[in-house]
Amino acid sequence: MPSKKKRRIERPTIHPRNRYSENVPDFRVLASLYPSFEPYVYYTRGGWPKIDWTDYNATRELTRVLLDHDHNVKWWIPDGQLCPAVPNRSNYIHWIEDLLSSEIVPKFDSCDDNMRGFDIGTGANCIYPLLGASLLGWRFVGSDVTDIAIEWARKNVDCNPHLLDLIEIRRVGDGSELENSVDNTVRNSEETFFSQNTDQSRVDEKTYASLPVLLGIVRDNEKFDFCMCNPPFFETIEEAGLNPETSFGGTHEEMVCPGGERAFITKIIEDSVELKQSFRWYTSMVGRKVNLKFLVSKLRDAGVSIVKTTEFVQGQTSRWGLAWSFAMPKVKIMASHLPEKSHQSFTLEGLPRQLGAVEVLKSVELLFLSAGASCKTNLFAFTVDITASKENCDMFLKDDAEVSGREDRTLCELSREQLPASDELCFRVSVFEQIPGTLLVKGSLLHKQSPLSGLFSSVFYKLEEGLRKKFPGKIVVQSNTWK
Numbered sequence: 001m002p003s004k005k006k007r008r009i010e011r012p013t014i015h016p017r018n019r020y021s022e023n024v025p026d027f028r029v030l031a032s033l034y035p036s037f038e039p040y041v042y043y044t045r046g047g048w049p050k051i052d053w054t055d056y057n058a059t060r061e062l063t064r065v066l067l068d069h070d071h072n073v074k075w076w077i078p079d080g081q082l083c084p085a086v087p088n089r090s091n092y093i094h095w096i097e098d099l100l101s102s103e104i105v106p107k108f109d110s111c112d113d114n115m116r117g118f119d120i121g122t123g124a125n126c127i128y129p130l131l132g133a134s135l136l137g138w139r140f141v142g143s144d145v146t147d148i149a150i151e152w153a154r155k156n157v158d159c160n161p162h163l164l165d166l167i168e169i170r171r172v173g174d175g176s177e178l179e180n181s182v183d184n185t186v187r188n189s190e191e192t193f194f195s196q197n198t199d200q201s202r203v204d205e206k207t208y209a210s211l212p213v214l215l216g217i218v219r220d221n222e223k224f225d226f227c228m229c230n231p232p233f234f235e236t237i238e239e240a241g242l243n244p245e246t247s248f249g250g251t252h253e254e255m256v257c258p259g260g261e262r263a264f265i266t267k268i269i270e271d272s273v274e275l276k277q278s279f280r281w282y283t284s285m286v287g288r289k290v291n292l293k294f295l296v297s298k299l300r301d302a303g304v305s306i307v308k309t310t311e312f313v314q315g316q317t318s319r320w321g322l323a324w325s326f327a328m329p330k331v332k333i334m335a336s337h338l339p340e341k342s343h344q345s346f347t348l349e350g351l352p353r354q355l356g357a358v359e360v361l362k363s364v365e366l367l368f369l370s371a372g373a374s375c376k377t378n379l380f381a382f383t384v385d386i387t388a389s390k391e392n393c394d395m396f397l398k399d400d401a402e403v404s405g406r407e408d409r410t411l412c413e414l415s416r417e418q419l420p421a422s423d424e425l426c427f428r429v430s431v432f433e434q435i436p437g438t439l440l441v442k443g444s445l446l447h448k449q450s451p452l453s454g455l456f457s458s459v460f461y462k463l464e465e466g467l468r469k470k471f472p473g474k475i476v477v478q479s480n481t482w483k
């Protein structure tokens with residue numbers, strides 16, 4: 001008989017490297033060190049120090065003293081601006097640290113080991129750049145659209161001279177878009193308190209939606225190791241509501257955007273499709289699990305090469321981390337007894353079980369035919385022999401070369417036999433089904449003496465990229481949690 005005892009589901013909590021994972025902040029000590037914090041601390045009958053989480057002034061003062069005491073960061077925000085909970089925000093930073101240190105997405109080819117990140121919507125609190133720079137020495141660009149965010153983010157950087165060289169605050173647009181549509185209350189600290197302002201018409205929806213997030217803000221040839229974002233989660237002020245148990249403030253512009261987080265993160269995905277390799281990792285926080293599913297399927301459609309998710313448990317609420325990349329995940333090259341570069345291979349995993357070697361061969365053939373190369377396919381041996389001129393190789397290696405839409409044409413129509421000329425690249429691609437859903441694709445150089453044989457590795461790498469794009473089942477969706 002199975003035990004009737006309910007199994008406790010282990011929920012992920014704080015990241016193990018988070019400085020508060022072992023030692024929660026001691027309010028008694030902080031009150032004794034910071035007279036400005038002391039009035040907010042009261043003691044339970046058992047002598048336990050507490051603060052009133054529903055008091056915005058108390059949560060803001062706590063954030064100020066934690067940043068000062070534990071991170072050597074001077075910080076302040078005007079009334080009503082979103083007040084970050086330091087332990088929660090640190091979890092996101094450490095998750096990105098994990099992504100960057102994992103070997104999945106290779107580092108940029110530069111000797112600079114210092115990581116560079118882009119914080120979309122850094123807010124007046126500028127919390128992620130301040131934490132990333134002070135904890136890990138990362139460099140940051142933090143962007144935002146509102147005057148108050150830009151002004152206070154800059155103030156928060158300026159009062160920390162040791163971080164000045166690490167953080168740049170960049171304005172999105174020239175501000176006129178929001179100037180015209182946002183009522184000036186945004187500059188009046190008395191009235192920006194979220195709970196006091198429920199006028200949804202302040203931001204013109206079209207204006208807000210048309211503001212860029214990355215494209216146009218990231219400069220030509222700029223490279224970043226990652227981007228991060230805590231997006232405006234909600235579609236309406238009503239949806240945002242107020243958690244009666246806590247008060248962390250948050251203005252309309254910080255909390256609400258047309259279409260909510262789905263629309264905001266979709267914009268990041270769309271921009272990432274344009275910017276692709278300018279970032280090693282694109283990441284965002286997601287507020288609702290249903291949106292996480294929607295966004296993962298958007299990423300599949302966008303042809304990303306890897307997706308990762310995680311869950312952040314923050315008190316009673318959960319948030320999710322979503323990360324994706326267009327970089328080619330590191331693949332194992334099979335050992336071969338033949339000289340290097342004559343043989344290459346990679347595996348396609350996680351494909352639908354019914355997808356077999358023939359479909360993959362067909363796509364290989366179409367890819368090369370699209371570039372003008374000749375192909376001879378042997379469906380019994382599961383091979384395609386490819387003969388490509390220099391022009392065909394150049395065409396194939398061009399960035400926008402993709403599996404063409406000519407799939408309605410049959411293999412026989414497109415195949416043609418041709419004797420290879422000496423200055424052509426000739427190689428064989430073989431596809432083996434290892435287990436259902438896992439295919440091994442091998443490439444063998446046929447005429448090693450050809451002057452074009454040096455292109456084999458690049459062409460084969462490009463083939464791998466094209467096939468991984470074509471067969472979305474290859475996407476590795478990995479999620480991790482911390483105990």
Ligand SMILES: C[S@@+](CC[C@H](N)C(=O)[O-])C[C@H]1O[C@@H](n2cnc3c(N)ncnc32)[C@H](O)[C@@H]1O
Pocket residue numbers: 082083084120121122123124125126127128143144145146149172211212213230231232233253254255
């Ligand atoms: C939820 S707040 C996050 C603030 C801060 N990063 C944090 O985690 O507390 C979202 C921020 O995104 C900003 N924002 C909205 N649209 C933006 C855009 N297109 N580009 C950059 N920032 C934007 C808002 O002004 C707001 O400051």
